[in-house]
Every structure is written in C-alpha cells, then in structure tokens.
Amino acid sequence: MVFVVKFSKEAIISIKSKMKNLILVVLFLFLAIPGFAVVGQLETVKGKVIDAKTKEAMQFVNVSVRKEGSTVPLTGAVTDNQGVFQLGKLEPGTYVLNISFIGYRTFEKNFTLDSPDQNINFRIIPLEEDSQMLGEVKVVGQRSQMKFEIDKKVFNVDENISSTGGTASDVLSNIPSVDVDNDGEVSLRGSTSVTVWINGKASGLSADNRAQILEQMPAESIERIEVITNPSAKYSPEGTSGIINIVLKENRKAGYYGSLQAGVDTRGGWNTSGNINYNSGKIDAYFNLGYRKRISDGGGISNRTNLDEAGNPVSYLNQTSDNNGHGGPVFLRAGGTYHLTTRDHLNLAAFGIFGNRKQKGLIDYESNIPGSFISSLRASNSENKMRGGNLELGYKHDFSKTSNLDITASWNPWNMDGSSIYSQSSLYEDEREVFSYQRQKSDVRSTSWELQADYVNSFSENNKLEAGYKGTFSHQNSPVKTYSGETEEEASPDEALFNRFYYDQDIQAAYVNYAGRFNKFGFQAGVRGEYSHTNTKSLGFGQEKGDVPAYKEDYFSLFPSVFLSYELPAGHELQVNYTRRISRPWGHQLNPFVNITDSTNISFGNPYLDPEFSNAYEINYIKNWENHTLSVSAYYRNTNDVIQRIRYLEGEVMKSTYENVSKSQSAGAEFVAKNNFSRILDLTTTVNLYYNKLDGFSYLPAGAEKAVTGKTNEDFSWNAKMIANFSLPASFSVQLTGSYDSKQLIAQGYRKANYRLDAGVRKAFWDRKLSVSVSGRDILDSRKWKTETSGDGFRQYAENWRTGRTVNFTLTYSFGNMKASRNRNQQQPRENNNMMNQMEDSF
Template structure:
C-alpha cells in the first residue's frame, strides 16, 4: 500500500510540473532567481503522534500561486526540499486520508535566511470512508536507498505457484543453481534473511527452507551488496533479506491461493490479518508438495603410468518434498510511543529421495582393457521441523528523534535422516554390500540485541547497539553395514561419528551520519569477539578457535539533481566455516567420493568497494555500479584423486579478487508496459600458491536478466529470461546456463480474484554442466533436474482495509478517502 501511495505521489508531482510548465508557456522571460533555498521538517498524526510516510510537501509561489517544487516524507516522517528559488511561499502538506495543512509566509532570502525549519507539522485525520475503491497505480519494481535496493516481487507472476527460489531467480544479480544454492554477483558467500532474521537459514538447510517457502507469501526482496556496520558482517557477497507480507492498514484482509502443476506438484496458501489502533495480528499458512526427477552423468579419466582408467557414472532419481509452513504474529501498541511485537513461525518438512546409479570402470593394463560394472541404489528419507520466535520492544521519543529498540530471536532446526545404500554387481540385484546411515541434525540459534538511534537536528544521526548471538550445531552420524556372519546390519564404529559445534559472538557497533546539503555521509565501525569450539565426540577431540575482528563501513551519497545521484560505499565482511567444513571425521557414505573437514580452517575476510550512479525520470530508472572485492584467506574446496576414489577437503588459500560492472534498467514509457533489464560482468582471480604452485585460476563471466510485463483490462502477461555465462572455478569451469519463463494472469470476480497460467523453463534448457581437473585426472559432468512445468493457479482477496487513523468522531464530515474495500 505504501508503495502505491508513493507512486501516486510521484505521478501527482509529474502532472503538477507539466501543468506549471504549460502555464508559463508564452510568458515573457524573467530573471531567474538563485535556487539555493532549503526547507525541512517532519509530519506526524496529531492524534497518535506517529510519523507519516509519503506525505507530499508542495511549495506554492506567493507571486503567481504556481507549484514550484516539493518533496515526500521518508519512513520517519521527515522531509528536506532543496534547490528552491528564493522568494515567498506557502507550504502545502497533504496525505491521503488527512486534511490538507497549509503554512503561509515562508520566506527565503539572503537577508533573513535561505533555510527554514518548519518543525513538526501535525495533520488531522479525515474520518470518512469510501466503500469501494479501485487502486489503479502499479508499484515500483525497484527503489534505491543509501545502502540497499528494494525489489517489489508481489506482482511477479512468473514465480506464481513456485517457491522463494523462483522469486530470487527474478532478482538482478541473484542466481539460484540446480541444487538451490543462492549466489549474489557470482558469490555463494551470501547471507539470506527472512524479515531480517536468520530463521535457521544456514548450511544445507537454507536450500530446503527456501525451496519450501511459498512465493505467494513474499512481498519484497532487499539486496544489500555493501552493508553498513549495523548489520551482522556474515556473508561476503552481501545480504538478501526476504520480506514477508503483512498488513499495515486498519481493518481486516486475507488471501487464499492454490496451484497445481504438471508432474505432481501442488501448493496452497492462506493469510489473514486484522488491525486496529491497539493491536495488529496476522497469521499465514502454506503447504507445498513437489515431485521432481533428476538425472546425471560423470565421465572421469585418471592418468596413471601403470594403470590409466576411465570411470563413467550415470544416475537417475526422484525427490519428493512435502512441507507445511505456519506463521503467527502480533503488534501491541502500548501508546503512541511504544510497541511490543511477537512473531512465531513453524515449518514441518519431509523429503523422500530415490536414486539409481550405474558405474562403469575401464582400466588399461599392459595394452589390455578390462571392464568392471556395478550398480548402487540409494533411498533417503528426511523429516524435521523449524521453530522460530521473535520478541521485541520499541520506544520512540516524539517526534521520533530518538528510538530505542530491544529484540530477541530464537530458532531451532532439527531433522532426522535415514539413508539406505545397496550395491550389486548386475541388474539381477545380486548385492554384495548394504549400508544404512542414520543422521540426526540439530541447529539452535539465539540472538539478543539493543539498538539506539538519535537524530540531532535535521542533519546529524547517531546509531549504536550491542548484540550477542549463539549457534549450537549437532550432527550424529551412525553407519550400519551388512555383517559377514549375519543378515542383520550392525553398527560400523569406524564409519560413524558424533560432531558438535558451538559459536558465540559478542559485538557492538556505532554509526554516525551527516547531511551536508546535497552530500550525505555515513561512517560506521563494528567490533566482534568470536568464541568457537569444534568437538568430535567420537574421539573426544576438542578444537578451539577464538578471534577478534573489526568491521568498518562507509557510505557517501551525492545528489547531483532531483533525478541524478552518486553513491560510494565500502565495507569489510566475513565468511565463517560451516560445520561440514570443520568436521575432521571422514565421511564414507559415497565410496567413490569421500569427504573430510578441517577443524583448523579459518574464516575468510573481504574488503568491498562499490561506486554507483543512478538516473531516474518518470519513465525509467537506470543504475550502474562498479565494484571491487578482495578476499583474504579464501576457504576453498579441493578435490584430489587416489585409487579411483576422490577426496574432498578444505584449505585456506592466499586470496581472490572479484571486480565487475552491474547495470539495472527499469522502464515504464507506456502505461501498460513494464520492463526490467539487468546485466553483470565481472572478472575473478584466485591465488592458491600457498597450497600448490599450480593452484591458481582467473577468468571472465557475466549474467543477464530480462523481465517484461504487459497489463490491460484485467489481463497481465509476463515473460522473463535469464542467462549466465561460463565461469571459472579453482579446479575447472562451470558451463553456461539459459532458461526462460512465461506467465498469464486474468483478474476475475470484480478484481478480487485471479486465474494464472505459467510455464517454467519453456525450452527445458536449464541444466548444470562442468569440467574439472587435477594433477592426475580430468572430469566432465552433467546434471539435470525437472524444470519445465505448467502451473495453473487461483488467488482470491477478501476483507476491508481502512486508513490507520480512521475515527468516527461526532460532528466529522463524510468526505475524504480513508477506506479501501478489497
């Protein structure tokens, strides 16, 4: 709703400006007055004293009653209008649902002052209501803030019926690979948050959570490529913050949506909320069922002077995911100054994998070639749940010059996995080996923080805070193998392990910001003490790694004009090792690909510098960015080969450099068309000479996204396409990927409902191809998952929303606009 209002306000200003120009056409030229005037202040509700965002500020010339310039209030209700021609004005303050407030006698002159502080301007709510209203304005696809880009995804129909992963695929510079791994500008070292909280999104659980989170529950996606010191420093590539839908208007509203797709894929979602002047409560539920096939082929050649060989592995399988997602939250308004909030979420998940692989090994010895063939069947069942709780309190000092907030979060992600592996030498299933793996995983996250914001006048801002987080991760792996003396499976102690990891981080930050006319400056520093323990219970081995770190940040923003601005930012961030990388016990679950962690693996640090230019008109918005990132102590996955068995291990390398150019263009030249194009080109270079003199690589890569939407008479058509070029990795290269989607939606039931049809990966071209090599081997591989599906969806909105300050006072008029009937 806020975005719609903002668009309406921008349209209003554009019309007013055109009208002003038309009025002056044909008039005699007059001497241009210096444009050095500035007015600033804040806008609040006179009853609740809450800040009003997106209120319009219009300066009307006393000379000819024309609208000269204006502005819009920010999220704190503040405004600052610059480059005003000197003269006398009246200032008109307006917002939908409020009575217009006019301030007369505002004079800007060198003799008195070219700057005027209008103070706190209070608006009186209008008390009337419109039973039926049709909102025609469309939301902005992207808006820029000093340290982030915000994308509205609520209108994206090419992800309708899909998951959060499919939403992220439509975000510029964000990529999601075939396994659900998320990357930003080519880096998978990215932090993903939901409503600003981790919510159990760590390690392999991230892919599962995002794949089972319905796209229909997401409203915005925030991309923070160079976060300030206020944010946790984890995630070297930046931060992706997924904002779920919540109602911020008075009244009640809800939505029901269901989707069915080819290949046995279904999902449904329901959300409802109600808000008054004392309480806001909201709840949602979503369920997903997905059955998708996969296939793969790997061809590896091993070079050995006495026994060269070739291994061909082919496999095909299916994966069934079933999940329930539930959320419940409330905001209690104790007074106009203080708010208490409580949010909870629960996810129940289950997956079943079935896989069959064929292995062919050709060995050349003394000129003779031998052939060995065997099969391996895998069956895995994984079930678990995620519980999250967030409690907080916010106290503001009118007019929100000072804000104190306290926040506590807890989440628990637990799962039980059972995998059964059968190996046999011929299709007749004459087996010679059976193994069952029972894996118990548990992840707990605790977070507590206190933040304080103080605005000193209109130009200074100081923010400070402290935070403590604790992560506890447990992985109990038990392997059972067939016995030579019995048909029963027995515990194999040599292949089983119990690993625990605990991490405590104590941190604090301080940020100061200053507005100097057209220039905005923000500097920050964060300090953290990390205490980590890795404990291998199986061998009673404890590994401690404590470290102290500083994370400075800086942001500059220069307003060239109302349409153009420059931004420069710097930040230092960290990527900490995951438990799988730290666990020193050897994982034999795949006999041809064993894994072993490194408990002495250190975190890697990145220094990131970025410069951006933004140009915006009514019809389009262009943003270009150049960036440079240097990573020190790179954590890298290394593969070695011996006796036909690959071993994966982890080491810290010297460094890597990533530098590139990003361009994002949103275009709305015509009323019915929307278009967003983006491209990212970059160069990467890795230096691993501290491990091996030949362990270095560099190359160029890029990606491009296109999203085009057409709307007319209740119809909406959207097409999207994504391309990623080949790119180098430390020991090889990943091949190019291209895929495209198409969707159609029709409004029905008096605009309250809609029917949608979409086709994902129309050309069935989305697959993962790679080439890797080492000192004694070369390998090529292809992996493909089911990606071309046809989705049919239905959505229905219900309820009545009203302006948050609607009141039926005695004697009030019945005019205004503070109600929207959905």
C-alpha cells in the same frame, strides 16, 4: 584502524587489461546522461516525502521545479535517506513543484515566491501508489517491483506471477544479481559467500540448512526481498558478497483482510494456503497456514578421465544418475503487535516448518580401471524430516518520532532427521558380482538464540546516531550412524562410518554509526566489533565427549564502514563506500566425517579452516527520471584465506575436502535500469560484469601422497537478467523473466554458460477479489549446470539438473473489510496527530 591493500605489479596489469572495456562503458554512461544547470546553495524550497500508506520516508524520489505554464524544469534534486529534499534559490514568481517516483502518482503543487529571500517549507508530502484510468480502458497499476534505498535495493515480490505456487528458492532465482544453483546454493553477484536472513535476522538459517529451508518456504508468504551488497557496521559483516533479507508478509491495513489460495502443477504437486490479518488500532495480528507438496526429478552425468604423468588418458569412470522426490511441509506463521501506549509496542511473532520428503536415486557406473568393476548400479532410498522455526519477542519504545529503542529476543530450533538406504551391485571382468548394503541415519539438532538491542536518535534531519548490541549463540549436534554388510540381514554397525559432530559458535557484537549531511554532501561512518568463539568436536564409534579434545578458536575483529554521498544537480546521486567483511567456515565444511554416499567420490570437511576476510569497495551512481531509473555500481573486493573445495585422486577414488587455498580479487560493475513505458510495461534490466582472479596454491591433505595444486586462474564473466511486467486491459497481468550466465571460474576449473526463461499470466475477477494465475518455470527446460574440472592425474566433466520445466495453476480469493468504519473512526484522530507530530519533529 587502518587497512592497507597491496597489489603486485602483475596483478595491477592484469586488472587493468581485464577492466579496460568495463571502465569505458561506465564512463560512456556517465557522460551520456544529460546535465542541468547547477543549483545555487541557498535554500528556497524544502520538504519531506513519505509513502502515504506506510508513512515511511521515501529515498531517491525525483523532485523538480518549473515555471508556471512551462514544461522545462528550472532546478531539481532527489530526496535523501530521511526523505528530505532541498532546492536552491529562485527568483520571485509563480512555480510548480513536481514530485515523481516509479509506481506512485505524480504530485504537483503550485506556489508563489514574493521575494528572493522567502523560503517555502512543504513539510510532509505523502505519495500514493499508482492506479489510473486510460481512456475507456481500466488499467490497474501494480506496485513498483524495485526501489533504491541508501544502503540496499528492495524488490517487491508479493505480485511476482512467475513464482506463483513456487518456493523461496524460486523467488530468489528471479531477483536481479541473485542466483540459485542445482543444489539450492544462493549466490550474489556470482559469489556464494552471502548471508540470507528472514525478517532481518538469521532466524536459524546457516549454510548447512538454508537450502533445505528455502526449498520448503512457500513463495506466497514473501512480501519483498532486500539486497544489501555492502552493508554498514550496523549489520552483521558475515558473507563477503553481502546480505539477502527475505521479508515475510505482515499486512497492516485497517480492519480485517485475508486470502485463500490453492494450486496444482504439471508434475502432480499441489499447494493450499490461507491467511488473515486484523488491525484495530490497538492490536495488529496476522495468521498464515499452508501446505505444499512438491514432486521433483533430476539427474546428472559425470565423465572422469584418469591421466598418467604425461597427461595421457589411461582409464575412465563414467556415471549417470537419476533421482526423484516427493513430499512437502506445513508452513505456519502467526504474530501480533500490541500497542501498550502511543510510544510503547510489544511484539510476538513465530513461524514454523513441519514436514517430510522422500527421495529415490539411481547411479549407473561404467569403468575400465584395472582391478575395479566394469559396471555397477547403486540405488538409494532416503527420507528426511524437518521440524523447526523461529519464535521472537520484541519491545520498542519511541522516545520521540526520531528516537527509539528496539529490543528483540529470538529462539530458533531446527531439527532435520534423515535416514538413507544404499544397495549396490558391481560386476568385474572375471564375471564376479559383488553386493553391498548400507543403512545410514543422520539426525541434525540445531538451536540458536539471538539477542539484539538497537538505539536510534536523529538529532536533526541531517544528523543521526545508531548504536546497538547483538549476540548469537548457536549449538549443533549431528550424529551419523551407519550399518554395512552384503545384505540387509547381514548389516552390522560400521565403526569406521560412525560420527557425532558438535559445533558451537557464539558471536557477540557491538556497533556505532553516525550519519550526517551538509548541504549536498552526506556521510555515514561506523565501526562494529565482534568477538567470536567456535568449538568443534568430532567423535568416533564408542567415544564419549570427554574422550576427544575440542578444536577451539577465539578471535576479536573490527569491521569499519564508511559511506559518502553527493547530490549532483538535476536528480543525480553519487555514493562511495567501504566495508570490511568476514565469511566464517560453516559446520559441513568443518566436520571431518567421511561421506561415502558415492563410494567412488568421497568427501569430508576440515576442522582447521580459518575465516575469510575481505575489504569491499563500491561506488554507486543513481539517476531518477519521471518514469525511468538508472543505477550504475562499480565494486572491488580482495579476500584472504579463500575457502574452496579441492579434489584429488587417492588410488582410484576421487576425494574432496575444503581448504584455505589462497587469495582472490574480484572487480565488476552492475547496471540496473528500471523503465516504465506508457504505464503498461514495467521493465527491470540488470547486467553484471565481473572479473575474478584466484591465486595459485599448493596443499597436501592428510594421508595424501601428492600435493593438490592449482594454477593462478582469472576470468571475465557476465550475466544478465530482465523482468518484464505488463498491465493489460481486462485485469490481465503478464510477467516474463529471462536470465543468462556466462562461463564462470571455479576452483580447479569452470562452470559453463547457462540460461533460463520463466513466464506467468494472471487474470483478476470481481474487482480483483478473485484471480487465476498460470506460471511456467524453466519453460525452455534449459536450466542445467555443466562444469569442467581438472587436477593432478584427472580431468572431469559433470552435468546436473533438477525439476526442469514446470507449469503451475493457482486460484486466489481475497476477502476482508479494509475500510471498516469502526477501525477508521478509531484510528483517524491518532493518524492525524501522528502527522502533526511528524511535521513538528521533522523540521
């Protein structure tokens, strides 16, 4: 299948003008990096680098060779996606092999070449994590918080001090290129069309519920975050900007190991948790239990000006809101792996979230709209209960050290029940006061099944085949019942505000990937075929399922991917890739139910939305030094049938819905620098520069008198994020995280710039078994979302905020026997045998 991308002359000129400075910056960085002599093509030295602890292959590790007694490298390379390195021809002599990677101890090995034709094979070289002594002062090194892999960036967050005592949303907001807004919406590189996984699977998360789930998931349960900006055909193509994978902790140390944690914050919230892990060589098991109560408050303002046909102000509607909530969930997680044989492994894992949260809100209105109230006060009181989780059963068979079959089945039930009471009193010019009362109950029942089988076969160190199947079968039932009246006693069923929404989506996919390498050239090509079936049905009051025809949509799509890489001299790596992506509309966007939580701002969905399709192109450059890493990425994405929220006035009421408005183009560059200074300061800096263009559109919603129009809009935006980790004497650790987001384009307007600063400090005692952490989130109290929107007959300014400045105090105690002699004696022979097998299978 061939995809052809066409651009208008105007679009090309616009992109060129907006990206000129960006291209100059990229070229400058490329040219500024020093080069080394070109390496010969014949092999002399090769080997494979692995993590000494996990036994996993390590990619992009810097490898160099120098003459014995010299400090100047003669030649260098970086390891590929299998952890393998190859160096060119050397003259006879005595040399030193140097292998380095941030967060690991440098490995050095002397070797001698007796003849020009001699080859040296170091086979398996394990790198150990770095803990070092500087003079008389003990400084304990932290694990590197970021590393690059062939198709993703990995951020280790288990030692993230700034997020201690927080939630998964707090962790994500501190990840480079990732942002979380006031409503819990996650975005990647400025786009909210992103897929979020837990442990490599959807785990029941969808755009409808993930904000609530991430707000309930404790930060201390997360080990690392994987960011995949342009996933290959092996992965789901859902989410035009990529995939964020949240990997939960699952310790694999020998013996037993665990920790207890308790904390409080300055808003009156508190949390407590405990976990234990056990590994006997035959069984790996873990258990985690925690509770977290969160107290939050937020608010907002909205000023709307109504305009006449000439654009002159004629009236206004202003409102201020205030809300606060409290509550929290129990988080439970358990699982284990039983090693039936050395080649067969059975895995059972589960996690669950159970809890409730209460919320109170107050909206104060002022208006001079003729015939409307001059002031109004609307109070809300709601309670939301969440019960759900994930249960997974897996089986893995290792045909060899380089070939395996992995089969998993998972069940994901999520129930979110909510009840809300709204009472409103409005005062009119004639001093007439009108009262209204509403009680609304909404129960969301969501269930999904995932079946997945993945086969991997590495025929050699330079050739690998991947193939698999994945089926996702999801069902959602969301009834909403509303009672309305002037008072609670007079409230009766409101037929116009009854809704039961059924949403079924089945996606079946098969993929094949092939990866190979010739000398310094690597490639990976694959294709994924997906058949999607969607069935939605919206029932009104008194209607049965058979009374209403369903809206169905079935389609088959192909998603190719191509990845190319070339290993340049002296540790430089260049990658180019292309993928096709999709973003399907989700339940809330499709549900035509009218939401009247705010009677002056009414929203509803559109069941006739089409999915977005995107073509994504990316070029990556990576350079590793001994203590520094630089990654430069340039990307371009064009999207058809962009789904956007549109707003329009109907009478004096603002209405909003969703529509496939037009096409968009996005281009940008991402710079990631990882610097380790003097083994004390670890600095990660990310800068994103991106250009967005949204074509103009015209759309007439059902029942509207005038079409909603939007002019072609384009802008150049940028954001920056810096994470600084200090390892100080006396077992002190400090972390600072700062971010800045420039003005950003949205449909019918823009969002203003904002910034934030988080900080944390930790002190360890008793050989690091006990630690005390103090963390502050949004310590400048600056995290606010300000937007300007306009349309036919109105312009509006809105500002929203939540929680604000919060300080957490957390105490953690670690215990265990990580070096249990029984386990070590049992495991040592097997580990040695595995190492020998790896050496035989790898070369």
